[in-house]
Amino acid sequence: MGWAIALHGGAGDIPKDLPPERRKPREATLRRCLEIGVAALKAHKSALDVVELVVRELENCPHFNAGRGSVLTTDGTVEMEASIMDGKTKNCGAVSGLTTVVNAISLARLVMEKTPHIYLAFDGAEAFAREQGVETVDSSHFITPENIERLKQAREANRVQIDYTQPIKKAPKIAPVPEGDQIGTVGCVAIDTQGNLATATSTGGLVNKMVGRIGDTPIIGTGTYANHLCAVSATGKGESIIRATVGRDVAALMEYKGLSLEDAAAYVVEEGAPKGTVGLVAVSATGEVTMPYNTTGMFRACATEAGHTELGIWSSESNE
Numbered sequence: 001m002g003w004a005i006a007l008h009g010g011a012g013d014i015p016k017d018l019p020p021e022r023r024k025p026r027e028a029t030l031r032r033c034l035e036i037g038v039a040a041l042k043a044h045k046s047a048l049d050v051v052e053l054v055v056r057e058l059e060n061c062p063h064f065n066a067g068r069g070s071v072l073t074t075d076g077t078v079e080m081e082a083s084i085m086d087g088k089t090k091n092c093g094a095v096s097g098l099t100t101v102v103n104a105i106s107l108a109r110l111v112m113e114k115t116p117h118i119y120l121a122f123d124g125a126e127a128f129a130r131e132q133g134v135e136t137v138d139s140s141h142f143i144t145p146e147n148i149e150r151l152k153q154a155r156e157a158n159r160v161q162i163d164y165t166q167p168i169k170k171a172p173k174i175a176p177v178p179e180g181d182q183i184g185t186v187g188c189v190a191i192d193t194q195g196n197l198a199t200a201t202s203t204g205g206l207v208n209k210m211v212g213r214i215g216d217t218p219i220i221g222t223g224t225y226a227n228h229l230c231a232v233s234a235t236g237k238g239e240s241i242i243r244a245t246v247g248r249d250v251a252a253l254m255e256y257k258g259l260s261l262e263d264a265a266a267y268v269v270e271e272g273a274p275k276g277t278v279g280l281v282a283v284s285a286t287g288e289v290t291m292p293y294n295t296t297g298m299f300r301a302c303a304t305e306a307g308h309t310e311l312g313i314w315s316s317e318s319n320e
């Protein structure tokens with residue numbers, strides 16, 4: 001048993017020939033965030049504190065699609081969303097439609113802890129952020145030149161997508177929404193030295209998404225879910241993850257069918273959602289960790305007190 005942690009930086013159609021200048025900074029960030037999480041767990045921080053801490057770090061990194069680095073809506077704006085859940089109490093908090101909040105995940109935690117509600121969005125969420133005095137900045141802070149270019153190309157191709165590992169290739173006039181082309185969201189799950197489970201997920205959503213679109217990330221039971229048995233953070237095509245109720249289904253298979261975490265997560269990823277649409281990281285109350293995906297890859301990392309450490313993007317590479 002003991003502590004365990006897993007984190008992701010998005011699942012999708014990640015080309016195996018991803019250039020080093022796009023791969024290495026992301027791997028370095030995953031490694032650094034894993035180290036931060038492990039150190040916090042070793043220092044007996046709660047799982048809730050650890051997942052928030054790690055996701056804040058990932059939000060602050062422009063290489064991932066959350067916080068700074070969030071992808072843009074059809075109007076060229078950012079609308080960030082996040083949620084967090086405590087497995088023991090099932091307390092949870094979620095936010096959507098943020099345009100100025102530096103760390104959406106911390107606002108989600110404040111919704112959980114300081115309001116009678118679970119989910120605040122758009123103007124109400126922004127007003128709550130101001131009331132709570134969390135750090136806010138001008139929206140332009142979140143908009144990177146890469147994301148302006150991605151939006152331009154997605155508009156030209158008339159498609160909605162997440163793809164920030166490579167420049168989007170010019171597509172024929174009206175291209176279908178590519179099924180496996182989503183990556184970017186960040187998430188973290190952990191079990192602490194007291195046996196408490198928690199999960200946190202944060203995203204900018206999809207490139208060229210409609211203004212007002214809400215994905216799976218802030219919807220408890222889909223992109224984010226934790227209870228006394230497991231903690232799950234999913235990534236991929238939000239609409240598919242919502243239809244498959246990914247997070248809750250993993251927990252339900254464990255609860256009602258007695259499946260192990262690994263079997264439950266593998267079943268949901270393989271049978272629950274269309275191929276090319278989902279990946280997840282999860283930990284269980286018994287210290288199991290699993291990171292399955294049905295896309296070509298997922299930026300991911302994990303570590304356990306028992307000594308297992310892994311960092312990877314595709315299936316065949318880098319276990320350390």
Ligand code: ASP
Pocket residue numbers: 010011065162182183184185203204205206215216217223234235236237238239241
């Ligand atoms: N699931 C996110 C969304 O659809 C995107 C992602 O995971 O990269 O908003």
